[in-house]
Amino acid sequence: MESRGENSNGRSKGRPPIARRSCDQCRTRKIGCDRGSPCSNCASAKLNCTHSTVASSATIPKQRVLISAQYEKKIDDIARSIDGIKLSLQVLDAPSSRKSSEIGSIGHLSQVRSSAPLTEPQSSSTSSGPTVWDHSAHIIDFIKIIVEDIGSRDDRPQTSKVLSSLRSLVQTLEGPAAVRALLFPEVKAVEVQADPPMPPLEAVVAVLRWVKDHEWCTRIKWFSRILPRQKFADICRKVYFALEDYSEIDLIIANGYLSYVFFEQVVISGHEGYRQYSQLCQTNFQNALSRLPILLPTSMETVAALTLGSFNAIENSKSMAAWRFISAALDLCQTLGYHRLRFPGNQDQDEELRTAQERLFWTVYKVEKGLALQLGRSSNICDTEITLLSNADEPRFTKIAKIQGKVYDQLYSPVGLSRLDIERGLMADALASDLRELINQTNIELFESTSGPTDGEAYASSGQSINSDIDPMRIIYLQCDLVSQSSLLALILRAVPPIPGSLNSVSDECITVARNALDIHQQCMTMVRACRSDPFIVVKYINCAIMHGPFVPFSILFTHAVKLLDVRDLARLEDFVASLRPEAAWPESITHPYRLYGLLCQAARLYFDLSSHYSFSDPVLTQSQPDSTGEFGFVGFGIRAGPTTDDTMETSNPQADRLSDWYYGNQQIMSLLDEDVIF
Numbered sequence: 001m002e003s004r005g006e007n008s009n010g011r012s013k014g015r016p017p018i019a020r021r022s023c024d025q026c027r028t029r030k031i032g033c034d035r036g037s038p039c040s041n042c043a044s045a046k047l048n049c050t051h052s053t054v055a056s057s058a059t060i061p062k063q064r065v066l067i068s069a070q071y072e073k074k075i076d077d078i079a080r081s082i083d084g085i086k087l088s089l090q091v092l093d094a095p096s097s098r099k100s101s102e103i104g105s106i107g108h109l110s111q112v113r114s115s116a117p118l119t120e121p122q123s124s125s126t127s128s129g130p131t132v133w134d135h136s137a138h139i140i141d142f143i144k145i146i147v148e149d150i151g152s153r154d155d156r157p158q159t160s161k162v163l164s165s166l167r168s169l170v171q172t173l174e175g176p177a178a179v180r181a182l183l184f185p186e187v188k189a190v191e192v193q194a195d196p197p198m199p200p201l202e203a204v205v206a207v208l209r210w211v212k213d214h215e216w217c218t219r220i221k222w223f224s225r226i227l228p229r230q231k232f233a234d235i236c237r238k239v240y241f242a243l244e245d246y247s248e249i250d251l252i253i254a255n256g257y258l259s260y261v262f263f264e265q266v267v268i269s270g271h272e273g274y275r276q277y278s279q280l281c282q283t284n285f286q287n288a289l290s291r292l293p294i295l296l297p298t299s300m301e302t303v304a305a306l307t308l309g310s311f312n313a314i315e316n317s318k319s320m321a322a323w324r325f326i327s328a329a330l331d332l333c334q335t336l337g338y339h340r341l342r343f344p345g346n347q348d349q350d351e352e353l354r355t356a357q358e359r360l361f362w363t364v365y366k367v368e369k370g371l372a373l374q375l376g377r378s379s380n381i382c383d384t385e386i387t388l389l390s391n392a393d394e395p396r397f398t399k400i401a402k403i404q405g406k407v408y409d410q411l412y413s414p415v416g417l418s419r420l421d422i423e424r425g426l427m428a429d430a431l432a433s434d435l436r437e438l439i440n441q442t443n444i445e446l447f448e449s450t451s452g453p454t455d456g457e458a459y460a461s462s463g464q465s466i467n468s469d470i471d472p473m474r475i476i477y478l479q480c481d482l483v484s485q486s487s488l489l490a491l492i493l494r495a496v497p498p499i500p501g502s503l504n505s506v507s508d509e510c511i512t513v514a515r516n517a518l519d520i521h522q523q524c525m526t527m528v529r530a531c532r533s534d535p536f537i538v539v540k541y542i543n544c545a546i547m548h549g550p551f552v553p554f555s556i557l558f559t560h561a562v563k564l565l566d567v568r569d570l571a572r573l574e575d576f577v578a579s580l581r582p583e584a585a586w587p588e589s590i591t592h593p594y595r596l597y598g599l600l601c602q603a604a605r606l607y608f609d610l611s612s613h614y615s616f617s618d619p620v621l622t623q624s625q626p627d628s629t630g631e632f633g634f635v636g637f638g639i640r641a642g643p644t645t646d647d648t649m650e651t652s653n654p655q656a657d658r659l660s661d662w663y664y665g666n667q668q669i670m671s672l673l674d675e676d677v678i679f
Helices: 004-013 024-029 040-045 069-093 100-104 106-114 139-151 157-174 185-189 201-213 218-226 229-240 248-269 272-290 300-315 319-336 351-375 396-412 421-450 456-462 473-494 508-530 537-546 553-564 567-579 593-613 654-674
Strands: none
Touching: 024 040, 139 157, 139 553, 139 593, 139 654, 157 593, 157 654, 201 229, 201 248, 201 272, 218 229, 218 248, 218 300, 218 351, 218 473, 229 248, 248 272, 248 300, 272 300, 300 319, 300 351, 300 537, 319 351, 351 396, 396 421, 396 473, 421 473, 473 508, 473 537, 473 553, 508 537, 508 553, 508 567, 553 567, 553 593, 553 654, 567 593, 593 654
């Protein structure tokens, strides 16, 4: 039997050089036609063989094309884009006194130019005005424009130094991701000791008795949520009176707990002699953490040790190490069933122990949700997996953690970013409403604490023992919570679409909340720097409130200030940077937030100076055209905005593009604070 292809080839040899379609009669009868003149079918049937149409090509068959409304819209968009590029090129060649509408169109070209290497020669003349920033891009693209435009216009030594740092920053952001060091800096230089030195027994007994009398202190209460106070004391006794061999987990818990309670007594009671004991336990603690194996014992003590390790890593700006610790802790919690409700009829477990296990689970839950949002990752547990009953007395930090999980899942996850703008906006409004209630509770509690007979600032300046009924650090902790909660509210409101026709790419309420967060930060820093009893409290505050957030008010106000050339907001950002200035020198290999935020403010100041030089101080002149619908934020992460049709043509969603661009760009910059890089 001949194949179909062979038949075709055989018939094609007898066809005339001019290819015809099948004759009209064969097409009507729906039978094969050899396209002869006349064809064999018509000849045998004695019919008149006619051909109404002659094909244009004998070798290239036509492809069937369906022109739908969506294709037509796409073609129109391409045509408009080409017209925009032509207009932009005309503006570049025109005098700098061109109309503001033409000047704004340069912003569309800036994104294309910013993708070129930094060493490429500039195509535009230095006499023309500065390139307007396309506000659909994020801070990274703004930095590129500053390097390209100002580098050819300003040759002052101070400017050259800033531009050199900005070039290094861009290369760091665009280069391959650095391998983050998970260990603590001190661990690398310390040899492993089988029996590490410990503080004197008399000091340990004294500090444990002090803890028993100060269980009302904020930090002591927090540790009691990890393990009951008596459990900590029993483990310390086990390590000091080693009638039996103690485990590595016992060593971690004992040293971690003692390092904090020794230091807490230094801060609360002013007992300076215990500072070196705290440091000794801290060294033992971090070394023991570095020796943990992959497979860990499944026990409550292991979960507590990992939680202490995660909390310590956060305080030392090691978010990836903190994530590893808390992820392992949450995995063990689920293995042990701490997230599941035990029915009253089950008498196999002591009720007090079960309560302690639930407190431990919610503590792990709180830390894990915060780190997941900071790192832009999905949580290791879904709320639908938790069957523990919620109650009115649920701690505020647990409610905040639940909101943090929903912020990522509903607003900033790939699924959240693909939602329709109106749907995402409604979800953001609901989350913002819930968070405002918790912020009001924090404000009330802070007011009640500051209206007492003693405030934290008065205590901090004295450095002496205080009344046992007052916890001066509580005010600082509440202020720190308020900064973090305000930053979270700004992140939620950033997902709310702005009012149509608004000059801002974000809502006015979001801008207001971002400003308020920076103002609260300034108040908190005043109290933190006044606390002389804890020389590391500034570092702890920055790591917990600014770097463990994520802290987005800076990014929101930065974009707003540059877009509208708002000198007051830029001054507010510069005050924020000044508040982060470290009192002592930090290692050059560590990316301090003061350095990163300060460099961004310097770039903005250069842009402001150049804009004023070219008479672009009027905000109307700096408004670019509507944001481009490019897929910067989606293609790199495998995300598509909006629903798709059957023919895989996606519907454009500019608001989702901008939101994704801003979110992932902010994540990229903030990740530098967790790496040892120099720029």
